[in-house]
Amino acid sequence: LSEHPTHENDNDALSEMYMKIKMGQPVGGHTGEHQGHSLESVRKVTYKSHQIVVKTLYEIHVDGKPLVEHIDVGNNGSVHSHTFPNYSFPSTIDFVKKLIDKYPDSFQSREHNHIGT
Amino acid sequence: MVTIRKNILSDEDSRNKYINGVKLLKNDFLRPDWPNTYDIFVYWHHRAMMFFTPGGPNPTPGQGDRNAAHNGPAFLPWHRWMLILLENHLQRVMSDPNFGLPYWDWSVDGELPPPQQPLAPIWSNDYLGGSGSPVTNGPFNEGSWKVNVVGIQGGVLSPVNRGLSRELGVDSQRLPTKAEVRAAVNRGEPNVQYDSEPWNVNSTGFRNELEGWINGPQLHNLVHVFVGGDMGASSSPNDPAFYLNHCNVDRIWAAWQQRHGNPPYLPGGNTPDELLYHRLNDRLRPITTNQLFDPLYRGNVTPVQLLDTSALYVYETLTI
Numbered sequence: 417l418s419e420h421p422t423h424e425n426d427n428d429a430l431s432e433m434y435m436k437i438k439m440g441q442p443v444g445g446h447t448g449e450h451q452g453h454s455l456e457s458v459r460k461v462t463y464k465s466h467q468i469v470v471k472t473l474y475e476i477h478v479d480g481k482p483l484v485e486h487i488d489v490g491n492n493g494s495v496h497s498h499t500f501p502n503y504s505f506p507s508t509i510d511f512v513k514k515l516i517d518k519y520p521d522s523f524q525s526r527e528h529n530h531i532g533t
Numbered sequence: 534m535v536t537i538r539k540n541i542l543s544d545e546d547s548r549n550k551y552i553n554g555v556k557l558l559k560n561d562f563l564r565p566d567w568p569n570t571y572d573i574f575v576y577w578h579h580r581a582m583m584f585f586t587p588g589g590p591n592p593t594p595g596q597g598d599r600n601a602a603h604n605g606p607a608f609l610p611w612h613r614w615m616l617i618l619l620e621n622h623l624q625r626v627m628s629d630p631n632f633g634l635p636y637w638d639w640s641v642d643g644e645l646p647p648p649q650q651p652l653a654p655i656w657s658n659d660y661l662g663g664s665g666s667p668v669t670n671g672p673f674n675e676g677s678w679k680v681n682v683v684g685i686q687g688g689v690l691s692p693v694n695r696g697l698s699r700e701l702g703v704d705s706q707r708l709p710t711k712a713e714v715r716a717a718v719n720r721g722e723p724n725v726q727y728d729s730e731p732w733n734v735n736s737t738g739f740r741n742e743l744e745g746w747i748n749g750p751q752l753h754n755l756v757h758v759f760v761g762g763d764m765g766a767s768s769s770p771n772d773p774a775f776y777l778n779h780c781n782v783d784r785i786w787a788a789w790q791q792r793h794g795n796p797p798y799l800p801g802g803n804t805p806d807e808l809l810y811h812r813l814n815d816r817l818r819p820i821t822t823n824q825l826f827d828p829l830y831r832g833n834v835t836p837v838q839l840l841d842t843s844a845l846y847v848y849e850t851l852t853i
Contacts, residue, residue: 429580429820430573430576430820430821431564431566431567431569433576433690433768434566434568434576435566436569437568437681437682437690437692438692439694441692442685442689442691442692443689444579444580444583444688444690444691446691453552455642460731466831484687485686485687486688488598488734489755490734490735490746490815490840491735492735492748494749494766498600498688498717498757498764498767499580499684499685499686499687499766500765500769501582501603501757501765501766501767501768501769502536502745502750502753502755502757502764502765503704503750503758503765504746504749504754515686518765519685519686522686530695
């Protein structure tokens, strides 16, 4: 079998996740090769023997506060995010609108902070 | 023992046992330091989704790149494995080795006018109940079914204590149609292909069309989006509708395999390491190697081992 070189002990991972959840703590975030990479989306296409690479760097603000969300742009221009893993958005604006609809509380406190500063 | 997976809408026994079984799994604890068995599957799905697998010496992943269970070739075998284990645990808690996981052929409902689709029989009191945050009717109403963890922003799994959320027909007004399923199964004949470079959401081939990224959301993805609520998050197995959708997705894959004489799984073994977790002989991403959770494979299974599952289960019909 092929194995990932940094493969972790999954038995311990399940227990650790559960114990934190049981204590009321959130767990996780992105792991593996994805961990720590910048808010950059890269598209690579070979066309008539030419390699096309398009890098998109994101900087999103809502109510003046930065929004840290990993976003990817597909080759057809659609926008994806694992916050909504089955969705394709026609634009990043539509994605952020969905975030505001889905997590209004996050943006409520963001708005209050903004007003207070 | 070979079980038969049947249509939940035409087999009352499968429906009753499925509803009873998943509720039993919510109160089944394999170890004191693990969540209930049903929720282990929720953790697993979320964790695999947040484990990105582009690999390579200079990875530059984006959200559309592969994770351990989605957006790449392993999407179908990884979920096939998940269904096999869920079915195994349902058989155990119900002491019924003949139990077969039912499927929901959503393309039948996709033939209804869109306003009628959220009112289809699958969403009635006798099956899964309907919309709501929380859902208030059917067997998974707020008093009968608790959601304990949800995937939220930033890839985080967060504790909650609430009922199930569904928003039928809100983010998509319609389900996939029979014509769309048939088109996916027949696409490219006679030279059909399981998957292709760049092995992600931009690929052509059967996997990406069935997963639903081509002109997406379509097929599998569209079902998640149509159901909405908890089905729209990385913790989507919180909704028992998840398995009925994926069992149908698995059935469509089986139909494709049968129709085309088992086309090869791609990518094969002699492909770059950047495709790790997705190649024919790669180990799929487990949540645990403990045999209490995975008595069949102990967390060690590869796509090649899952291409022929006829020793475990068959579908009542592969007609699509």
